[in-house]
Each structure stands twice: as C-alpha cells, then as structure tokens.
Amino acid sequence: MATSKRAPANYNAEGDANNLKKAMKGLGTDEETIINILGYRSNAQRQEIKKVYHALFGKELVKDLKSELGGNFEKVIMAMMIPPEEYDAAELKRAMKGIGTNEDVLIEIMCSRSNDEFRAISKAYESKYKNILEKDIKSDTSGDFKRLLVSLATCNRQEDKNVDLQKAETDAKRLHDAGEKMWGTDEAVFNSILVLQSYPQLRAVFDQYSKIAKKDIEDSIKSEMSGDVKAGMLAVVRVVKNKAAFFAKKLHDSMKGAGTDDDDLIRIIVSRSDKDISEIKKEFQKIYGKTLEEFIKGDTSGDYKKILLALIS
Structure with missing residues (x-):
C-alpha cells in the first residue's frame, strides 16, 4: 500500500x-x-x-x-481497530441477525469484494461465529437473490485481464435474449454471466449489450427485475463499471435528506479508507459538485466529524 x-x-x-x-x-x-x-x-x-x-x-x-x-465517535474507533476481514464478517452477521435481514448491507459487501477479500471474510466469519457464512446466507435469503449471493460467495469470478470480444458479443446476446426479448426474465442467465466473468470482460459485455439492446444494461435490469435481486444485480453492474462511483453514491445516500444513516457512513468510510478513498472522493465531487469533506462537515459534528475527516484525508 x-x-x-x-x-x-x-x-x-x-x-x-x-x-x-x-x-x-x-x-x-x-x-x-x-x-x-x-x-x-x-x-x-x-x-x-x-x-x-x-x-x-x-x-x-x-x-x-x-x-x-461514546456515541458515534466510539463506533468509528471500534470499527477502525478490527482487521478488515473481521469487520466485514461482523457487518454481515449483523445484517442477518434477529428478525429481518438488512439486504442493502449484504449486497454492498458481497457485490464489491474481490475473491481474495471474500475468502478472508468467510474464514474470519467461521472463526468468530463457528458457522459457515454461505450456510447463513442460504438460511436468511431466498429465490433468485439467494442464488446471486451464494454464487458470489463461491469466489469463482475470473480474474484475468484479457478480453474476448467475440465472447462478449455472445454473452451480450444471451443477456438480451434472457431479458428484453422474452416474456419475463431468466435471472439464471444474468447470474451466470455477472458473477463469473472478470470485470474487464463484463465491461466489454456491457458495451456490446448497449449496441444490441439500444439501452444500458442497468436500464434493462431496472425494467426486467424487481426487489432484492434487482438491487443485487444493479450493484454488481455498478461495481464493475466504476467501484469508486458506486461507493460515492452509497456515501451520498447515507447523508442526503433528513438525518444521517451513521451505520452506512461509518462502514463505508472505515472499510474503504485503506483502499480507494481517494478515488471515491474524486467521483463524489464529480457526481455531486461538492466534496465529500463538505458533506461530512455539514452532516456530522464534534469528534465524530473529526475522525471521519481524518480517515478520508
């Protein structure tokens, strides 16, 4: 680093x-x-x-x-003192604890971590909670959303940088046939392509898809899917396109409107502070016309504000 x-x-x-x-x-x-x-x-x-x-x-x-x-200042410090994989494991556990599930947290973490990162998270989860993460995901989710998360948990995404344009065109046609061209949507086809292909390959698929469908893959997912699986598929696509922009939007969402979603704000800043916070800050300003620092200053106060500003410096 x-x-x-x-x-x-x-x-x-x-x-x-x-x-x-x-x-x-x-x-x-x-x-x-x-x-x-x-x-x-x-x-x-x-x-x-x-x-x-x-x-x-x-x-x-x-x-x-x-x-x-005490307060949010303590929450940030406690989060900062845990190794990243243990922190992600704890956040996933918290998302599945008790009645109901925080699908947004599951989607954010599982759709944005690399194979190596997720293997480390799964290991930390099993060590801490004496249970297998994939099993807990299966018991806490259902349907196409469960299939998406379980597929991501297998850590089988290809990681080579080479792009096969012919395959990208074929996969783009498969996606089009599975969505826009048919009554209903074959989510399994979307799942098999979005979860397994490398990021560079998927970016080529999305380019080809736009040419074939005359619309962006995100627009197709929005019109063809619903609920948690739609949110999950959109997250995968947005992370593939621009991970920093994905997190910039998540940070903005945590601070817009009345009140602040402090849990989201803390988790994203702590988990990205060692990784890509500089890129996220650039995307944030590009998208929203104000700096991330300005938003944090206007939305938080005291030692809580100071520690967040230190983490993004």
Whole structure:
C-alpha cells in the first residue's frame, strides 16, 4: 500500500501506544490525541499498535478505548481497530441477525469484494461465529437473490485481464435474449454471466449489450427485475463499471435528506479508507459538485466529524 498522510511509513508503534495511554489517563480523555494517532494510521499499523500496547501495559487497547469513548465517535474507533476481514464478517452477521435481514448491507459487501477479500471474510466469519457464512446466507435469503449471493460467495469470478470480444458479443446476446426479448426474465442467465466473468470482460459485455439492446444494461435490469435481486444485480453492474462511483453514491445516500444513516457512513468510510478513498472522493465531487469533506462537515459534528475527516484525508 502506498504511503500516505494517513499511514506514515515512519510511524512509531511504541510511541503511539504510550501517547494513547497518556490520552486516557486520569480524569477526562484527550480525544484529539486519539484522533491524531489512530485516524492517521493504516489498519495494519493499528493492529501493530494494539500488540505493542498490550505488551507495554498488559491491557487491551480496544477495551481501554471503549471505556473512555461514546456515541458515534466510539463506533468509528471500534470499527477502525478490527482487521478488515473481521469487520466485514461482523457487518454481515449483523445484517442477518434477529428478525429481518438488512439486504442493502449484504449486497454492498458481497457485490464489491474481490475473491481474495471474500475468502478472508468467510474464514474470519467461521472463526468468530463457528458457522459457515454461505450456510447463513442460504438460511436468511431466498429465490433468485439467494442464488446471486451464494454464487458470489463461491469466489469463482475470473480474474484475468484479457478480453474476448467475440465472447462478449455472445454473452451480450444471451443477456438480451434472457431479458428484453422474452416474456419475463431468466435471472439464471444474468447470474451466470455477472458473477463469473472478470470485470474487464463484463465491461466489454456491457458495451456490446448497449449496441444490441439500444439501452444500458442497468436500464434493462431496472425494467426486467424487481426487489432484492434487482438491487443485487444493479450493484454488481455498478461495481464493475466504476467501484469508486458506486461507493460515492452509497456515501451520498447515507447523508442526503433528513438525518444521517451513521451505520452506512461509518462502514463505508472505515472499510474503504485503506483502499480507494481517494478515488471515491474524486467521483463524489464529480457526481455531486461538492466534496465529500463538505458533506461530512455539514452532516456530522464534534469528534465524530473529526475522525471521519481524518480517515478520508
């Protein structure tokens, strides 16, 4: 990972651990120090700080932080201190816990992670919850939506960069025949192509589809499908086309209108802060004419605002 202001190469884990301890000592908490350290480190660096803190003081850094903080600020810090695959596993578990399912969270995570990322998530899920993620998905979803998520969970997407234009044209025709040209929609055909083809290959398929159908693949999915499977298929297409724009829209949705969906805002910023937050910020400004920073400043306050701004810096 490239060195950035948020993840300095010359950071000192022991110095950070000592300064965090001081920030939580005595009456009151020095939130500014906590933000200036943890908000400007990569996740890997935070894991190292946790180990050093435990070695120096015989205490768990996460527990000490939790006892000192509160509200959304605490939620962000807790999310930041977990390895990415464990955090995604926890968010998937939370999406399926209790009565009802948060399909939006399932769609967001499962439609946007690479094969390697999802294998790590599945492993972390099994280790933490003593259950197989795919089994929980099967028991919590149904129909074509279940088939889409289970297919994604198999991690069989091709990853080569080569594009076969002849195959792209054939698959585009198959998609057209399975949707626009028939009464009803054969979701299985959409599933088999969208889940298994590489991203470069799918982009070629979408180009060919536009020529054949005289409309964008997204428009066809919107008119041909409904419910969760429509949302899932659209997410796959949007991630393939432009993953940064997909997350920019998700962030905007979390902050538009009255109130803020803090769970979505926190999850996306924390999970993308080490990956593609710079690209997301560029797409956000391109699409909405305002910076992500401006939206966060207008929609959040206090230490919660400061830690989010640190993570996207």
